[in-house]
Structures are given as C-alpha cells and as structure tokens.
Amino acid sequence: MLFQFISQKQLIRSIAKSGVVALVALGLAAPVTAADNAQTIRVGVPDLPPGQGNPYSALGTPSIYTWAAVFDALTLVDAKGVAQPALAVSWKNTTPKTWRFTLRDGVSFSNGEKLTPEAVLTGFNYIKSGKAGRSPIVRELGGVASAAASGPNTVDFVTKRPDPIFPNRIAALKVVAPKHWAAKGPKGYAAEPVGTGSYKIVSWTANKIKLVAFEGSWRAPKAGQLEIIELPERSARVQALMSGQVDIVAGLSTDNIPSLESAGQRADVRAAPQVMALALPVVRKDKKTKKLVKIDTPFSDVRVRQALNYAVDKEGIAKGVLAGFAKAAGQGATPAAFGYNPSVKPYPYDPAKAKQLLAAAGHPNGLSFTAEVVTGAFPGDSEIYQKMAQDMSKAGIKVTLQKITFPEWLGKYLGRKPWDGQAFALSWNSAPYVDSIRPIGLYSCFNPFTFTCDDKVKGLIIKANSEFDRNKRREILHQIHVANSENPPAVFLIEQIDVFGLSKRLKAFNQINRWVTYHEMTVN
Amino acid sequence: MNPFLLKSVRRLAAFGVFLLGVVTLLFFLLQLTGDPAEVMVGDSGTPEQIEQVRAQYGFDRPLIEQYGRYLVRLSVLDFGVSFANDQPALNLVAERLGPTLLLTLLSIIATLLIAIPLGAWLGIRPDAAAQQAGGAIVYMAQGVPGFVAGLLLIQLFAVQLRWLPSIGHDSLASWILPTLTLSSFLAPKLTRVIAINVTEAMREDYIRTARANGSGLQNLLWRHALPNALLGATALVGAQFAFLISGAVITEVIFAWPGLGWLLVKSTTTLDFPVIQAAVFVIAVLVFIVNALTDILFVYIDPRLRGQAS
Numbered sequence: 001m002l003f004q005f006i007s008q009k010q011l012i013r014s015i016a017k018s019g020v021v022a023l024v025a026l027g028l029a030a031p032v033t034a035a036d037n038a039q040t041i042r043v044g045v046p047d048l049p050p051g052q053g054n055p056y057s058a059l060g061t062p063s064i065y066t067w068a069a070v071f072d073a074l075t076l077v078d079a080k081g082v083a084q085p086a087l088a089v090s091w092k093n094t095t096p097k098t099w100r101f102t103l104r105d106g107v108s109f110s111n112g113e114k115l116t117p118e119a120v121l122t123g124f125n126y127i128k129s130g131k132a133g134r135s136p137i138v139r140e141l142g143g144v145a146s147a148a149a150s151g152p153n154t155v156d157f158v159t160k161r162p163d164p165i166f167p168n169r170i171a172a173l174k175v176v177a178p179k180h181w182a183a184k185g186p187k188g189y190a191a192e193p194v195g196t197g198s199y200k201i202v203s204w205t206a207n208k209i210k211l212v213a214f215e216g217s218w219r220a221p222k223a224g225q226l227e228i229i230e231l232p233e234r235s236a237r238v239q240a241l242m243s244g245q246v247d248i249v250a251g252l253s254t255d256n257i258p259s260l261e262s263a264g265q266r267a268d269v270r271a272a273p274q275v276m277a278l279a280l281p282v283v284r285k286d287k288k289t290k291k292l293v294k295i296d297t298p299f300s301d302v303r304v305r306q307a308l309n310y311a312v313d314k315e316g317i318a319k320g321v322l323a324g325f326a327k328a329a330g331q332g333a334t335p336a337a338f339g340y341n342p343s344v345k346p347y348p349y350d351p352a353k354a355k356q357l358l359a360a361a362g363h364p365n366g367l368s369f370t371a372e373v374v375t376g377a378f379p380g381d382s383e384i385y386q387k388m389a390q391d392m393s394k395a396g397i398k399v400t401l402q403k404i405t406f407p408e409w410l411g412k413y414l415g416r417k418p419w420d421g422q423a424f425a426l427s428w429n430s431a432p433y434v435d436s437i438r439p440i441g442l443y444s445c446f447n448p449f450t451f452t453c454d455d456k457v458k459g460l461i462i463k464a465n466s467e468f469d470r471n472k473r474r475e476i477l478h479q480i481h482v483a484n485s486e487n488p489p490a491v492f493l494i495e496q497i498d499v500f501g502l503s504k505r506l507k508a509f510n511q512i513n514r515w516v517t518y519h520e521m522t523v524n
Numbered sequence: 525m526n527p528f529l530l531k532s533v534r535r536l537a538a539f540g541v542f543l544l545g546v547v548t549l550l551f552f553l554l555q556l557t558g559d560p561a562e563v564m565v566g567d568s569g570t571p572e573q574i575e576q577v578r579a580q581y582g583f584d585r586p587l588i589e590q591y592g593r594y595l596v597r598l599s600v601l602d603f604g605v606s607f608a609n610d611q612p613a614l615n616l617v618a619e620r621l622g623p624t625l626l627l628t629l630l631s632i633i634a635t636l637l638i639a640i641p642l643g644a645w646l647g648i649r650p651d652a653a654a655q656q657a658g659g660a661i662v663y664m665a666q667g668v669p670g671f672v673a674g675l676l677l678i679q680l681f682a683v684q685l686r687w688l689p690s691i692g693h694d695s696l697a698s699w700i701l702p703t704l705t706l707s708s709f710l711a712p713k714l715t716r717v718i719a720i721n722v723t724e725a726m727r728e729d730y731i732r733t734a735r736a737n738g739s740g741l742q743n744l745l746w747r748h749a750l751p752n753a754l755l756g757a758t759a760l761v762g763a764q765f766a767f768l769i770s771g772a773v774i775t776e777v778i779f780a781w782p783g784l785g786w787l788l789v790k791s792t793t794t795l796d797f798p799v800i801q802a803a804v805f806v807i808a809v810l811v812f813i814v815n816a817l818t819d820i821l822f823v824y825i826d827p828r829l830r831g832q833a834s
Contacts, residue, residue, distance in 0.1 A: 051608060134576075136565075207786075236690065236779070239679065240682075243678075245689055245690065406563075407558035407793075410566070411562050414567070
C-alpha cells in the first residue's frame with residue numbers, strides 16, 4: 001500500500017504545525033483577562049425596547065426592564081395594586097372628574113432640566129396629538145379629556161368620566177425632559193433618551209445599553225454602572241448567569257431553577273399580574289351594525305363552561321408543570337391585583353362532575369373543540385395547555401390544540417380574521433395598573449373586540465368605574481369575580497409567575513410588577 | 525464584445541431577474557404572515573388605532589398598488605423605515621452586516637484551519653486505526669446540530685471553565701465560541717471532502733511519480749495532493765456560503781451576536797416587513813457576490829480553467 005511509507009510520527013508533526021497556527025489565529029492560546037466589573041450590574045433580557053428610548057412606544061415587557069432604570073411616571077403601582085408616590089408626592093380629586101397631582105420638589109432630568117408641570121404635559125400632549133398613533137398608552141389614557149398646569153408645581157388631569165383608578169392609570173405615562181423632547185422630537189428622543197431615573201444612557205447599540213449612575217436622580221443608585229444586554233435565547237441567558245457574565249436575567253422558567261441553584265446562583269420567583277386562561281367566546285360584534293351577535297357554540301350553555309373548569313386539574317398543573325411555584329386560578333385576578341376576591345376558589349378537579357354537567361347540557365357523549373393557543377409567552381405554557389387537554393379528555397372533552405403565532409393570534413383577537421377554533425388563549429392581565437378592572441374589562445361587553453358579554457357583570461363594571469370609595473369599589477369587584485366564577489367566560493388555569501435568575505454577588509434585588517428597582521441594588 | 529465581459533453581463537442580467545423574483549416572492553409571502561398594523565398596536569389597540577396605522581403605512585391601499593410603490597422605492601434602494609423604531613431599514617441592515625460578515629469570515633478561516641490539516645491527516649492514511657477513529661468522530665460531528673454544538677461549547681468554556689465569554693462581540697475572546705460554533709456547521713463536511721480528495725489524489729500516478737523522484741511526505745502532501753484536494757473544497761465553501769448565513773442566524777441568537785441573522789429573526793417575529801425585505805435583499809446580493817468570487821478564485825487556483833477564461 002502506498003501509504004505505508006508515511007510514518008504516523010511524520011504525519012502528526014506535519015499536522016501539528018497547521019494546528020498551532022490555527023489555535024493562535026483563533027486566539028485560543030491567549031489568556032482571558034477578567035474585567036473589573038465590581039460596580040457594574042449586568043442584566044440579561046429577552047429583548048431591548050423595540051422602539052429604543054421613546055418611553056411611549058411600549059408599556060410592558062421587555063421595555064419595562066429598561067424604562068425602570070431611566071424613566072419615572074407620576075406614580076408607581078406597588079405589589080398590592082396601590083399607586084405610590086413617584087414624581088408626584090400626592091394627589092387628590094378637586095372635582096369628580098379632576099385629579100390634581102403635586103410634583104416632587106427638586107427633581108432633575110439627567111440633562112439638567114427640572115421637573116415641571118410642562119414636563120408632565122409634554123408626554124401627555126404627544127399621546128393626545130394623534131402622532132403617537134400606535135402607542136399602547138393612547139388607549140390607557142383614552143379616558144382623559146385634558147390636562148393643564150394648575151400651579152407652579154401641580155398638574156390637573158380631567159377625565160371624561162369619574163375615574164377612581166386614575167392614579168394607577170397615570171403610571172403608564174413616563175415623564176420626558178420637555179426641552180430635549182422639543183429639540184429632538186420622538187425619533188431623536190428615542191435615540192438619546194433622557195429621564196429622571198437612577199441611570200442615564202451613555203450608549204445604545206444593537207445588543208447592549210450601557211448606563212451610568214445619575215447621581216442627581218431623586219432615586220440615586222448605589223452601583224456605578226448598569227448594562228442591559230439582549231439575550232434572546234433563554235438557555236443563553238441561563239448560561240450567561242451561571243458563568244458570571246450577568247447578574248440578573250429575566251424571562252426564565254421553573255425548569256431553569258435547579259441548574260441555577262446547583263451553580264450557586266439564585267432564582268427570584270413571584271406571582272405575575274396575569275392569570276392564564278382559555279377564553280370561551282359566545283358572542284361577536286357584527287362589523288356593520290356593531291351589535292353583538294350570539295355565536296352558535298356549545299359554550300353558550302353555562303353548564304358547559306363550568307364543566308370545562310371542573311375538567312382541568314389546575315393544582316396538578318401548578319405542581320407538575322410549574323414545580324409548585326404557581327397557584328391554581330379561580331378568577332381573573334391574582335392576589336396582588338386590587339379587587340381580588342379571596343373567597344372565590346378555583347373550581348376543584350372533578351371529571352365526574354364535568355361529565356354530569358355536560359350530559360345535562362345535552363352532551364352525554366362529551367364534546368370536542370379546537371383551541372388556538374400561542375406558546376412561548378409564559379413559563380411552561382406549552383406543557384400547561386397539553387396537560388389541560390389531557391385532563392379534559394378524561395371528562396370526555398376532546399380538545400385539539402392549534403398553536404398559532406402571536407401575529408396570527410392578534411389578527412384574530414382584533415377581529416380582523418375569523419378564529420379557526422372555538423376557544424382561544426387569552427390571559428387576564430391586570431398590568432400595568434394592577435387592578436382587577438383591567439382584565440375584567442377585556443372579558444366583558446366593554447372590550448371593543450368582545451367575545452363575551454354578561455349583563456350582570458356589565459352593570460357591576462359601570463358601578464365600579466364610578467365608585468371612589470376604595471372599600472365599596474373593592475366590594476363591587478369582589479361581586480364581579482363571583483359572577484365570573486359562577487358564569488365563567490373562560491377556563492381559569494393558573495396564576496402565572498415571573499422567574500428572574502440572580503447572581504450570588506447581587507444584593508437587594510426587587511421587582512414590582514416587573515419594574516426592577518435597580519437603584520437599590522449593589523454587587524460585591 | 526470580450527467573451528469574459530459578455531459572460532459577466534449575462535450573469536448580471538440573470539442575477540437581476542433572480543433578484544426581482546426574490547423580492548416579488550418575498551413581498552407576497554409576507555402578506556400571508558399577518559398584518560403589521562395589528563402587531564404595531566398590539567392587543568390593547570383600538571379599531572381606530574389599527575385603521576390609523578394602516579393608513580399611515582399605506583396598508584389600506586390595494587395590494588398591487590403597494591407592490592408597485594415597493595418596486596419604485598426599491599429601484600433607489602429605499603426599503604422604507606422599520607416599523608419597530610422608524611429607522612431606515614437598509615441602515616439597520618447595514619449596521620448588522622459587519623458583525624455577520626466578520627463572524628462568517630472568521631468561521632470560514634477557522635473551518636479551513638481545522639478541516640485542511642484534519643482532512644489531510646484523515647485522507648493520507650485512511651485505513652490506519654487512528655484515522656478510522658478520527659473519521660468516525662468527524663462523521664458523528666457532522667450530525668450534531670449547530671445550536672447543540674454552540675450550547676455545549678458555552679457550557680464547557682464559559683460555564684464550567686470560565687475561560688471565554690459567551691455573549692456579545694466586544695472583545696477578541698468573545699469571538700471565539702461563536703466562530704467555533706459556526707465552524708461546526710461546515711468543518712466536518714469540509715474535512716470529509718478533503719479527506720476523500722486527498723485519499724484519491726494519493727492514489728494518482730503523479731503521486732507515484734513524485735514519490736519515485738524522491739519527494740518526501742511534506743512535499744507530496746502540500747505540493748501535490750492537497751492542491752488538487754482543495755479544488756473541490758473551494759467549490760464546497762463557495763456553495764455553502766448561504767448555508768453559513770443560515771447558520772449565522774442560529775449562532776447569533778445563541779451568542780447575542782448583533783448580526784444580520786438575529787435582526788432577521790426579530791423582524792420576522794414582529795412582522796417588520798421593510799427590515800425583512802432589506803435583509804433578504806442584502807443576503808441575496810451577498811450570496812451572488814460570493815459565488816462570483818468563488819468562480820474567480822477557481823480560475824485562479826485551477827490552471828486548467830485559466831486558459832478557458834482567457
């Protein structure tokens with residue numbers, strides 16, 4: 001054989017030469033130096049704000065992880081759904097439709113501008129100008145008729161109807177530096193955002209925002225720098241945390257917790273202001289007449305909707321899929337949301353009762369339907385829907401899960417395309433103002449794209465929306481939760497959770513409805 | 525007309541037709557993915573907001589009119605502005621192109637540095653036990669999905685050993701793992717091609733002649749066998765460029781590498797049509813350029829083709 005004249009030693013020597021060149025060229029042989037990052041908090045998030053630093057371009061995640069460092073609103077809704085002072089120190093009703101906010105003294109923006117009523121009105125006027133067309137805040141503040149300065153340090157908001165939760169609602173409106181906004185416009189401001197928050201942005205690249213402490217902030221931070229890094233892959237976020245490259249990661253799942261803990265890191269798990277549910281449409285709005293039309297569906301019978309709730313082992317989902325970190329849901333609010341009714345319990349898992357109700361409703365052999373769901377939005381959501389379908393099959397209910405993309409879901413939810421299935425996923429989300437009325441409104445006749453309409457709930461919503469006495473209002477919301485439990489517009493599944501991963505060197509982590517309080521945190 | 529020039533003009537014209545086909549197909553396919561106006565206003569939008577956004581971006585116009593306007597704008601390389609942040613789509617793509625080209629170039633270099641010596645070693649004595657074992661490992665490596673390779677590399681070098689960063693592209697050290705990951709898409713395949721080519725070359729008569737004339741191993745391998753083996757490898761690298769770009773999409777997402785692939789993924793999930801269209805256009809042009817360069821390189825390294833080209 002020709003190859004016999006070539007010795008193995010010769011070969012290895014020959015190949016080794018190339019190998020060394022390769023290693024040096026790739027830098028593998030070079031030592032990796034550790035950077036001094038003692039005062040830098042690094043945060044890994046699934047996405048940076050898509051609209052960059054325009055605080056009116058987005059409301060919830062992922063933008064909220066950046067807004068929390070840079071911007072403030074007049075109020076901040078706490079973990080119990082109560083508005084707390086932020087840029088406003090107090091507020092009161094001067095008339096049933098007028099809310100007067102007194103601004104905090106001595107607050108500066110990171111460019112040196114002072115907080116004035118004009119600053120508050122700058123953002124409000126933009127939202128109302130029609131130029132903020134697609135901003136989610138347009139709808140949140142749709143009930144405000146006007147706003148004006150009423151003194152050197154006070155701003156009045158006039159609502160179209162009495163609005164008892166306006167101090168919660170206004171938390172969506174971040175305050176911008178007025179001169180900078182006027183000079184740059186929304187697009188320029190997005191590129192060079194300025195706020196009153198703990199940190200100011202020094203650079204914004206495709207995958208990283210670098211911030212430094214704004215020492216003059218009314219909530220000055222303890223750490224010198226902050227970096228917010230886009231890490232779209234969950235596994236990459238986990239590995240970045242485990243390898244010490246970041247201190248906080250958002251958007252994890254419970255199945256990441258064991259590996260984090262085994263690597264000496266920690267997880268912060270707490271209830272999200274959302275209840276995962278499967279909506280059971282019974283009506284639709286006619287596009288021409290705008291009137292509600294009943295849908296021909298088995299869900300029209302309340303016994304069927306109750307049966308579906310009995311047929312799902314929510315406790316099993318909470319324990320099995322989410323490792324016991326979540327709780328079974330029986331209403332459209334989490335305990336954090338104002339108006340949550342602790343006396344409304346989840347439907348117990350009772351397949352026999354479900355069968356009995358189905359038989360009474362004219363479905364002795366069970367029923368089948370298709371549910372359109374979006375997965376990847378919540379920890380374990382795909383498994384949760386599968387477990388739901390599996391449980392329902394034991395009660396004779398055959399559910400076909402049809403996974404669709406979020407854009408597809410939106411098109412259908414917004415009434416622009418028909419649903420292929422009879423049910424669809426829709427969480428009861430009380431964010432951003434953490435009040436039961438928000439998700440209740442979505443599951444009511446008042447939703448512009450409504451799919452359910454209970455007259456009793458409708459009447460109670462009208463009452464709640466004009467009740468300023470907190471206790472009385474809470475009682476009305478309790479009644480709504482009872483009504484929605486007895487006549488469920490959805491299959492209530494579980495109270496969702498937020499899982500953050502934390503490095504062991506990070507101190508004083510806290511998040512309030514996903515608003516991360518960076519200013520309190522330090523790193524060793 | 526000079527035959528070479530004529531050939532080039534014909535090829536450019538064919539590419540123009542191909543590009544028109546790509547942008548047209550993409551335009552109509554994107555219409556099937558959903559309505560960007562709905563994504564822009566989100567689930568808290570009102571019917572009025574949706575209509576306002578549709579009118580603002582011209583989505584309320586007849587589709588054929590939208591297509592016509594799109595082609596007119598395209599003729600001056602105007603892809604419009606990103607729906608997400610109002611920045612010109614082509615600028616966003618241009619910003620991300622550099623990191624992707626860097627990653628792709630590094631991975632091609634790494635692939636060559638791994639595949640050429642390894643392929644030569646495997647091919648020169650294919651029946652030896654060590655080469656058989658090595659060949660089996662390369663064969664298995666070819667079956668490992670790129671993202672799995674990436675996650676394994678991160679686990680080993682970033683999490684366990686903490687030698688290398690696994691995110692960003694700020695430092696030379698941060699280039700290593702993404703480069704190796706993307707190399708894993710092509711290196712095993714190229715190694716096997718080179719190994720087979722070297723084995724075949726070593727059986728050729730000219731190798732026997734060179735051996736008979738007293739050529740040593742180094743000379744036989746580097747001067748005679750490898751140049752012939754590399755002809756096929758060059759064609760493979762050129763042909764696999766588009767495949768590498770698709771590998772870059774996965775690699776960029778895993779390593780938070782701010783490149784074109786990652787931008788394309790994000791834009792697809794948010795139905796940011798202008799950015800998707802600009803990115804696909806740029807990728808198509810890139811693939812064309814690389815294929816053309818590969819052909820030129822082929823002429824340069826294959827003496828038989830030099831005569832034909834001239």
